Amino acid sequence: MNRVIGDLVLGVRLAVGGSRKSWTRLALQGLGIGLGVAVLLFAASLPSVLDARQDRHNARNAVSEGTGPAPLLAESQSHPFRSEYVRGTYLRAMSPDAPVPQGIAKVPGDGEVFVSPALADLLATPAGTELLKPRFPQKVVGTISQAGLLNPRELLFFAGDARIQPNEHGNTVYGWGIAHEGGGMDPLLWLLSIVGIVVLLFPVLVFVGVATRLAAAQRDRRLAALRLVGASASRVRLIASGEALAGALAGLVVGFGLFYAVRPSLDRISISELSAFPSDVMPTTALTLTVVVAVPVLAVVTSLVAMRRTIIEPLGVVRDQKPVRRRVWWRLVPVVAGIALLVSQAGKIGETDGRPNQWPVVLGIVLLMLGIPVLLPWLVERVVFLMRGRTPALQLAVRRLQLDSGTAARVVGGVAVVLAGTVTLQMLLAGVEQEVRADEKKQANFNYLTINPGTDSDVNAIAAALKSSKGVTVVHRIDQAFGTLDSGGHIAINIASCEALAAQGPVPNCTDGKAYVVPYGDGQPTAQAGDVLTLRHSGEKWTVPSSLETTQATFPGLVLTPAAAKGLVAFNSQYIAKLDPSVPDAAEHARNALTVARPWQVFTYFVGQDDTAEAERVFGVIRRALLAGTLLTLLVAAASLLVVALEQVRERRRPLAVLAASGVPRGTLARSLLWQNALPLAISTVVSLATGIGLGVLVMRVFGAEVAYDWAGLGLITAIVVGLTFAVTALTLPSLRRATGALGLRTE
Amino acid sequence: MNTPGVYMMCIVAPMSIGHALLGLLEGGPRHGYDLKRAYDERFGQDRPLHYGQVYSTLSRLLKNGFVTDAGVEAGDGPERKRYAITDAGVTDVERWLSTPEKPEPYLQNTLYAKVVLALLSGRSAADVLDTQRSAHLDTMRELTRRKSDGDLADQLICDFALFHLEADLRWLELTAARIDQLAVEVNR
């Protein structure tokens, strides 16, 4: 036992060693593993974040039934503002002991409002002051604290309004906080998050492995020397484990440091759904323990697996022998299995309702990702062996890689996974974006606001206010009713003038007196000419006109021009305000005009060119985050490549010096370094782009989504990789210069 | 006194005792007993000179005109006679030092005497070594040529000679490397 500990300690001592080089190596390892640990800790905090969110979400639910007169009345309402939603509740306390919602000090009195910090910020902006403030004429009496918010950037308000009357659809509140039977996450979203987490976390694990092997060549030689001197295989393994442990422990320290350093700034993430309260970001104990145990274990295991050859044939490492050829078949297994699983699931999600079978998908993705670092060393070896090197520089590089492609391949293996993951995410993002943009395009021809006043609002006042609002050109009125078919199905009836219809979509040859039927998208039964409908609100019968045309207007159901709707009494009215596209924010002006009505009684819906800058911003932020992550991993990988390259220059000092002495131009030697860095990076980039795109296509097929390519993103990644290759080579040049001076000829 | 010592003496003495004594006289006139002591100290080690040898050599040198009488020191005994080196003697020492020894085995004593005397007399010991090396190398070149043209027997014979000559030169190099140290010791 003492021997075991002694050997481990010897390994740690070798790792820390005291020399500057070993400290550099330890620092790089620590940084690499530390980055991974930090990401893992954030992932481990996800459950707590979601739990805390869910708790606060539940705390918001009103208990609407109780005994006696309700102490509180509440009407929830969202105010759309540009492309955001300001959610909130109008409250009226009916008794002094009215239950106070989480996050505020008291129930706001009439004309008072509590706003969330993000809403306060928004209202303080010039646009907010001009375009949103009119909808919040109340006096701000406080801000909503963390206890009332789902995330730090949530736009939320609680306003007091004495005009609220108790009504039959249950605006009574007896208390707050009740767990609702959650419908669960949208299966699609759920899968997407799993893909995201797998794609994000897997490279982290690979990376931890790679970081452990940073600058391992020198270490291998040292251990091989120990082995040649007579250390037994198991002792060498222990010593190697000790070295790996030192790196892993350094990584854990760095990782926790990074985690606590970054945590406080999480509430500044500008996309509200992604932001979180720092105090919520707390890794769960179980997961933290897993990280603390798994990272060192992973480090030791990777290091031992990679040391296999050194331990079996130590002489090969010392004498630079040609390594044994790698075998391919088992390396192909994960890739093939992964693709098979994904293909088998392609398109299935649309068919089955309910939650799809996600395990094959997740497993497929994991296998495919695992396949990259497993397959890459073999691939690099094969490619390099097929190359012969047309120029001396290329020949030098190729031969070097043939001798030891493993080190470089391992380094770029980690990068490849990250790149592949990024590419996949970029593609998914591009797909979502494409859909969003397509919607926007469809809506770009239109520019109107629909207004649904509540039943007891003053419709005329609303119409008048709308008409005088800035940027509103025409206000159409659409009357609505519901009918029951003989078959028992329901059908919506809209009564609108031809102009009103034209505002929503093309209705060819519309004249007053025509009647249209618009089929429901899901194949529900529609009315036919001559059908007799029972009107729901009045119970009267009404016969569908015989001249019924089928069309594709906006509203599904029956669409009648006023003359065709004779005898039909509408139950409800809706306004369509056509907006002047040349007036900016006309929709916001119109919404502000609606304050003549009680704010919780009017619902608006904007159809038209949305504020695309907002979409741009959201996608921009996500893309930048992805890019930053990619850049970070690429940088660490580049640092590892640099270590490898520097070590090789140092190792080959004499031959390099002799070559330079014999008149080999330094340029040739520099180019050979460039090739030596570029080849593995190029191969891994190609592989990861291919895998990323392939995975993206497969996953999107699984979701039944349209495939989109983010060429700009791919180009950017490629450019970064090329740039890093040059940077690494450039950084190696000073040491090459030193080695090739006449001093390099002197024996050490 | 052991037998090999006597044997060596016989080979070496006629060739170098005279020059050694001459070299020692270069530092200034001395009487015979002094010369013997100086010689034994520097070159005698386990085979000191007989008085007889000293005086017979000195009388030979006197006869050849390389040394002269430099008067008698106050005291008694014939050994009180002092000798001094002549110009002819100095020239003879010079010639002797600049002439390489014929490369052959067992010439350390002569070479050593040459080096020490060169140092004692303020001449360049390195020159002595370089001259000797040059001569050795010439012989070795000849042997090397013979070796590459000859058959196996030739090769073996040549190699034998080559290795011995090399040993001489090795010793020379070592001496050269220690020359500074030697200079300090010799001139103490």
Place this chain on the structure above:
Amino acid sequence: MTLLRAEGLSKSFGKTQALDGAGISIRAGEVVAVMGPSGSGKSTLLHCIAGILPPDSGTVHYRDQDLTAMNDSTRSELRRTEFGFVFQFGQLVPELTCLENVALPLRLSGMKRKDAERAATDWLARLEVEDVAGQRPGETSGGQGQRVAVARALVTAPKVIFADEPTGALDSLNGERVMHLLTTAARETGAAVVLVTHEARVAAYSDREVVVRDGRSRDVEFAR
């Protein structure tokens, strides 16, 4: 005909004066041994006259060109085309096979791979190491490796071969064999050899010797 002539070479490294007015002259086709005690400046002299190291003062003339006045790339070019080098050890590129190592100088001067390798094979055969052609230097013995290095130095048909302790890491038999092959090949191709060594048996392969001591050289020819 004097091919290479250096005069008044001085070179110091910090406080160490490695060369102090050394000179040497090499005639075409002759084999010159540079001898002298360790640390006397032999290697430094070799590096200076081969244009690897610029001297602090003094001149080096190769034919009628002044090496000390050339820029780095011109000197590189000269070394590549006119000179060959053999060192004590570790000069072969470990990842290239022996054949490729020998072919490398030819390929660097733009020769086609096939032609270069054919010429390299010839030279390996002349130095009796054709059977290690496909092996890496790490897989050969020291003596074989040194012969490969000699082949690489000779393959470009240089005018001067600079050898710094070429047999330093070999036993006598191998050392002599390498020297024999080196000098024979040099004589056949008419190349001059500057041979730094402290071994007399190795120096015996030379035509004459130059002794370096304390950074000063004694070149008998030069003095004349």
